Amino acid sequence: MEWLNVLIQGSLLGGIYALFAIGLSLSFGIMRLVNIAHGDLIILSAYVALVVTQQTGLDPISSLVVVVPVMFALGYAVQRGLLNFTLAGGLLPPLLVTFGISIIIQNGLLQGFGAYTRRLQEGSIETASVQLPGGISIGVYPLLVFVVALAGVASLQLLFYRTGIGRAFRAVSDDADTAELMGIDNRKLYALAFAIAMIFTAIAGVLFAIRTIFDPASGPIRLILAFEAVIIGGLGSIWGTLAGGVLLGVAQAIGAAFSPTWQILAGHLAFLIVLIVRPSGLFPRTRD
Amino acid sequence: MSLLQTKNLSAFYGDFQALFGIDVTVGEGETIAVIGANGAGKTTFLRSVAGALPVARESVVFDGEPIGGRSAHDMVLLGIAMVPEGRRLFPSLTVEENLLLGGHTKRAGTWNLKRVYDLFPRLYDLRHMPAPTLSGGQQQMVAIGRGLMSNPRLLLCDELSLGLAPVVIRDIYASLPSIAAERTAVILVEQDINRALDASTRFYCFLEGRLALSEPSKGFDRAAITAAYFGF
């Protein structure tokens, strides 16, 4: 029963990792852009929520009403105004520009908010739990996060496979030049893709910050976790990203069962193993 | 007034000049052919008109408006559509999704999904298949249909016969009269000279980025074409 518990807790943990990973997976799948600032954008969302909750008295989850549109608009502007210009230059420009953005966000937050650790307070839901048969107790909050991740992935699937804009995203991901020849304005599409990725980034940032303390330097580890989830799941597949998040969570839960200090390391090692044994991930889809 | 007119059109790939002062006209609803050996600049010419290559503004005039150098997606909005060399269907999309993608710009006109299926009935049965599973000829039909879905006034066809068996090529070309019937102008870039001349009213022959010959298609002396084609 102990192992079942580890499996369940790990899977639920995978929910937040999947939410971290979706934004990264989207921007890579559509634009071949690996956003080094991704983790810092998650943290930025948490700080935006902090400000909103402090100014309006709203609880963090309700503050998403403001945080999501703000990050959406920011994402659109950053892609349209900055990142679009890096896509043609090869490997280095997008990598180094997003690297620069990462450093700017981290140090900007440090200057603005100081190095103090913060946490968003949602209330009693943070510690509520549900009892399952067999003596296993599930936290309501991790379950909520997992359901949000599931809903997010499902809605992206719907977007990609049932809408005209989703069709356009898939076409651009396949062959950006021919997509332009068919009348698609790639610049706008990339900006929209990044903005949608930011919706998930904002949700991930707020949900994560309710349960975990954060400070301006908390971004990079989130990027690594997102990256590991994407690689384990396989590039280009949204359901794969969810699976990758869950597997990462389970690996970490197994590590934590041995000793709390092994949790993160166990995740890294699982990533390493997948990298060596099956580098394209478990459910790869992207053509390169 | 002609639908499309290129005036002294020159095109470059970086420092390399691929086109040297090309003058071509296409009338409303006219089908013209562009022939020439490999590397003569035929695809470069189509890409310049389609907006995939930057060129001088006045060198491409469409409906009296200088439009050279506009982006490719703007050209589709204006009514210039491309059927690319090698088909270039979207592999992640089904046949029907590829066609619908062609209609992304929602330009008004007579072409829609049903009419494309009327033109190429075989595609209706294949409509939910992933594009890469189709044969070369079927893919070419999808590519043409995809181009038509944007209701273009000018359709640019790059090497329709590439890699296809003669009987398949015949079927593809049998669809061209229906396109011409809608008053859609067509530029046919072809290596198969006979097909190209049979399907067009006039032709241009390119040689090393320059215009070598420009004549009516019917009854023209083949020996002269051969000379111009190879630059004798």
Place this chain on the structure above:
Amino acid sequence: MASERVERATRASRTAAVCAVPFLGLLGSLPWWGDSGEMRLVAEMAYYLALAQLWNLLAGYAGLVSVGQQAYVGLGGYALFYMTGVLNMNVYPAFVLAGVFAGLISIPVTFAVFRLRGAYFAVGTWVISEIFSLSASLITAMGGGAGTSLTPAILREIAAARSMRETIIYFAALTSSVLVCAVVYLLLRSRHGLALTAIRDSEPASASLGVNTFRTKFLIYVATAACTGLIGGLIFLQKLRISPEAGFSINDWTVVVIFMVVIGGIGTIEGPFVGLIVYFVLREFLADYGTIYLILMGAIAIGVMLLAPSGIWGFVVQRHGVQLFPIQRRLVLDSRSTGAVERGSSR
């Protein structure tokens, strides 16, 4: 009949070589007229320059953009502390072996990361560094997460008196830096350097010409790791103390280095020098304003990438064709029949 020879030196490079000698002499004399703080600063500049040249070799020439070189800084530091503190080895051989250790560890690392390309390679190297960092915090003999310090006994092995120690470490820093720059320069001048430039320009093309791209990249990666480990040992020898967070800090050892190389001019030997100056000027002048200088460096790096991707030095080269470290080969034709000397240049 024509004869030909390959020339390398330019007038600018000869001038630079001549100026370098007194400059190095000036730096070498610092212990006699400078204080501890100044020596520490110059030593810091020396090892950042070495790290920058090494990262530039990896990323600018071999095309391996690594965001995980801090792994080898930490490995070198930890190896030094372990060998001297736990194995009771003398500090001098331990110093060299630390570099060897880092180089050896990098070999299995390539099995994992060489499967990744581009930005994925970059983040992959970062994860590897995190794995080392976390592993280091689990080693209780090295103080776990809190780290450990060099004992006075080890320090006395370097020299008995403190000022002598500082001087020795200072010279070690200077010498290592000069050596690294020399090794990088000579490597790029050699046949291997030509191979690297070819790989950077077009991997498939160079492979088809018989350049063994995998082996070349592998050798460069391992050699860079070893040298980085050596520098890492030196850095922590001077700091007297190491911890996982400090040893494997991406901010200290990678962010700054990447900014230096990118702003100075990636893919040139002169670039890291320029970037080094920019960084230290910004840091010293803006020291009172917290980490604003880092925000500024980030913004400058973004600007450089978008507007002048070959960096400040690359921009200068494009305008004036200057080379201070001559590695280009120029063909000089000597035609006897006309008595004229023609100069062609190969790029």
